[in-house]
Amino acid sequence: MLQFSMQIDKEQYLIDRLHSDYIGDDAAIVGDTLYSMDAFFEGVHFEREWMSVAQIGRKAMLVNLSDAIAMNAQPQYALVSVSLPPQFTYEEIEILSKSMEETAKEYGCEIIGGDTIGGDKLHLSITIISKSQNPLLRRGLKEDDYLAYTGVLGESKRDLEKLFRGEEIAENSRFYTPTLRADFISQAREYLHVGMDISDGLYCDTNKLLDINNYGFTLLQTIEDDVGLSGEEYEMLIGFPKRHYREIMQIAKKTNTPLTLFANVTQNTQRFICQSHHF
Numbered sequence: 158m159l160q161f162s163m164q165i166d167k168e169q170y171l172i173d174r175l176h177s178d179y180i181g182d183d184a185a186i187v188g189d190t191l192y193s194m195d196a197f198f199e200g201v202h203f204e205r206e207w208m209s210v211a212q213i214g215r216k217a218m219l220v221n222l223s224d225a226i227a228m229n230a231q232p233q234y235a236l237v238s239v240s241l242p243p244q245f246t247y248e249e250i251e252i253l254s255k256s257m258e259e260t261a262k263e264y265g266c267e268i269i270g271g272d273t274i275g276g277d278k279l280h281l282s283i284t285i286i287s288k289s290q291n292p293l294l295r296r297g298l299k300e301d302d303y304l305a306y307t308g309v310l311g312e313s314k315r316d317l318e319k320l321f322r323g324e325e326i327a328e329n330s331r332f333y334t335p336t337l338r339a340d341f342i343s344q345a346r347e348y349l350h351v352g353m354d355i356s357d358g359l360y361c362d363t364n365k366l367l368d369i370n371n372y373g374f375t376l377l378q379t380i381e382d383d384v385g386l387s388g389e390e391y392e393m394l395i396g397f398p399k400r401h402y403r404e405i406m407q408i409a410k411k412t413n414t415p416l417t418l419f420a421n422v423t424q425n426t427q428r429f430i431c432q433s434h435h436f
Contacts (some may be wrong), residue, residue, distance in 0.1 A: 181369065182295050183224040184287065185217055189256050192225035193285045199278040202389075205244035207320050211250045213279065214256030218336050220356070221283040222264050223391045226337045227354035229346045230289035231265035238281050240276030257283075264339070293342065294354040296398045298370035298430060302350055304420040307338050307393040307409075310359055314387035341414040342393060348401040348408075355392045359428035360385040362394050363420070373425030377418055396422065 159256065179185035184193035197217035199205060218235070224233045237257060239251070255297070262267055266285065313335075316326040326332060342352065351370070355362050367373060396407055409416040 167374045171259075179221055181341070182292075184226045184230065184285070184292075186228075186289075186292055189263055189288055189290060189422065191225060191230045191292065192284065193221065194282060194284040195221045195224065196280065196282045197221075197393060198280045202322070203281065208333065210252045212255040212342070213281075214216065215260045215337070216305065217281040217283060217335060220261040220389070220391060221285050221336065222261070222358070223335065223337055223354045225285050225287035226264075226339045226342060227293065227352060227393060228287075228289060229291060229352075230287035230340050232261070232264050232285050232287045233259050233266055233376060235266050235268045235283055237268055237269075237271035237281065239273050240278065240280035241273060242276060242278055244281040245279065248334050264337075267377040274421045275306065291346055293346055293349055295351055295353050295366055295369050298349045298366065298372055298422055299398065300422055300424060302362065302396045302398055303418050303421040304366075304394070304396050304422060305405075305416055305418045306372060306395070307341060307353060307414050307416055308336060308358055308390065309415055310355070310384045310390050310392060311381075311387045312359075313389050315381060317389075318409065319360045331390065335389070337391065338393050338412070341408060341412040344412060345395075345397075345405055345408045348404050349397050351396040353394050354393050355390045357390065358386050358388045358390075358431060359394065359419075361388075361431035364428045364431060366430065367396060367422075370422075372422050373427040374420040375425075375427075376420050 179187065186193040187256060197203070197213070197220060202214060202218075221235070222232050232381040239253070258268055259270060312331045316330045319326050321330070353362060357365075363374070406416065408414075
């Protein structure tokens, strides 16, 4: 789905109202420290009947760690705020906290504090503090770069639609457990111009990347809407010079990372038609 203009969504409008030079990437960089935060709210990002408490804790942590991984950063610490509904049991609190701690530990991250309040639904907001000597930014795209994405997109959207229909999905569904590409990004960093995680769908996130760099694109292959509009994938969208194609593909093979080239960066205003996942 292509068009030559895009109406700004409310999320981006809010971000544009904030006046800070640190805003614009998956995380804010202050010195060698990166700060990021994402919410994971019942009724917005998930329904309680869809997921176990352990799955909720794990995904909440993974989607936050994704911002650090996307910027070639090592997560260090996490701050977690949780809104607990009245019916939430002590056993469920134990399961939730254990799930978040174990997931954070897999990536070398430690939960060091946060806040807990009572509420009508289960809501989580997590801040990740990470370190990087060579962060991967959204700015830096060049004309004639390749655009590519990792993984196989579309499963998250398909499984979400199944859940809305009251159907079951596989325990290993990417909707439950996104795959973070830490090894691929760290090894490929020296060859990459730009990168970001795909949280709002390939269409929308490609538009964001092009907007911030003032470029357009030419498609190298057809992308189906089920792929382009699949949000919450948390795969990587990257841009790199054509001369490093061989190195990038070798690293993808070495790290068992599926990689799809889909566009070439050009001097035009072409954009995808995308649907905001917010509001």
